[in-house]
Amino acid sequence: MPQLSLYDTAGQKVGQVEAADEVFATPLNRDLLHQAVMVIEGQRTRKAGLAKTRGEVARTTAKMYRQKGLGRARHGDRSAPLFVGGGVAHPPKGDNRVLTMPKKARRKALYSALSEKARRGKVLVLQELALAAPRTRDVVDLLAAMHVTGKVIMLVSGEEANNESNAKSVRNIPGLLLREAPHLNARDALWADYVVLTQAALQVMTGGGEADA
Numbered sequence: 001m002p003q004l005s006l007y008d009t010a011g012q013k014v015g016q017v018e019a020a021d022e023v024f025a026t027p028l029n030r031d032l033l034h035q036a037v038m039v040i041e042g043q044r045t046r047k048a049g050l051a052k053t054r055g056e057v058a059r060t061t062a063k064m065y066r067q068k069g070l071g072r073a074r075h076g077d078r079s080a081p082l083f084v085g086g087g088v089a090h091p092p093k094g095d096n097r098v099l100t101m102p103k104k105a106r107r108k109a110l111y112s113a114l115s116e117k118a119r120r121g122k123v124l125v126l127q128e129l130a131l132a133a134p135r136t137r138d139v140v141d142l143l144a145a146m147h148v149t150g151k152v153i154m155l156v157s158g159e160e161a162n163n164e165s166n167a168k169s170v171r172n173i174p175g176l177l178l179r180e181a182p183h184l185n186a187r188d189a190l191w192a193d194y195v196v197l198t199q200a201a202l203q204v205m206t207g208g209g210e211a212d213a
Contacts, residue, residue: 001019001020001025002019002025002115002119003018003019004016004024004124004125006199007124008127009128009129011143011144017199019118019202020205020206022111023111023115024123027112028115029112032108033190035101035109036110036186037186037187038099040185040187041187042098042099047094047095047096048094048095049094050093050094051087051091053087054087054089056087057079057085059086061079062077063075063076063077106185106186109186110185112186113189114195117192122193122195123194123195123197124194124195124197125196125197125199125202126197126198127198127199128200129156129160129166129198130163130166131165133165135165135169136169136172136173139169139173139176140173150175151193151194152176152194152196153177153179153189153191153192154170154176154178155179155180155181155184155198156181156197156198156200157198157203160198160200161179161180166178177192181200181205182205
């Protein structure tokens with residue numbers, strides 16, 4: 001079983017903990033990770049608008065006025081793009097397709113990403129995150145003591161995530177995202193330079209929690 005470094009609330013290494021092979025010793029699957037990232041990005045992308053052409057708008061098809069004798073330009077019906085309420089000449093047609101991925105595949109992609117992070121020593125375990133009062137400096141000092149730099153995903157339990165002091169202490173730190181286990185996806189795991197889990201979150205992840213899309 002893989003061994004993950006364990007740190008106390010002061011950021012000092014106090015030992016190691018065993019982690020489940022299923023979550024932290026899964027072989028790297030680049031194709032599955034690529035698919036997972038594409039699905040997540042596709043779901044987050046804002047879709048283009050949808051407008052109708054002159055053939056799709058519901059307006060009268062009667063000719064505007066007779067073709068000859070008035071000295072005016074020739075016109076057909078009122079659905080022409082020239083008129084208010086008419087169709088659009090080259091409208092955006094939108095793409096309402098939603099990419100999906102099976103639950104087991106999403107979970108396997110996340111485990112593949114976490115396993116690769118663990119093999120590189122980028123997954124650390126924190127005993128707990130329980131700040132007595134909102135103070136950003138405490139979290140900054142904790143990460144510095146753990147030698148954690150760059151982009152960080154901090155995965156905590158539901159109780160720790162609902163702690164107001166914890167939430168307020170991390171929200172102003174650039175590049176730090178607080179996530180409640182098991183709500184993590186492969187894209188975020190790949191994005192982060194480090195993944196820091198509390199022991200309670202680790203139990204959730206190894207207890208069969210379902211990954212997000």
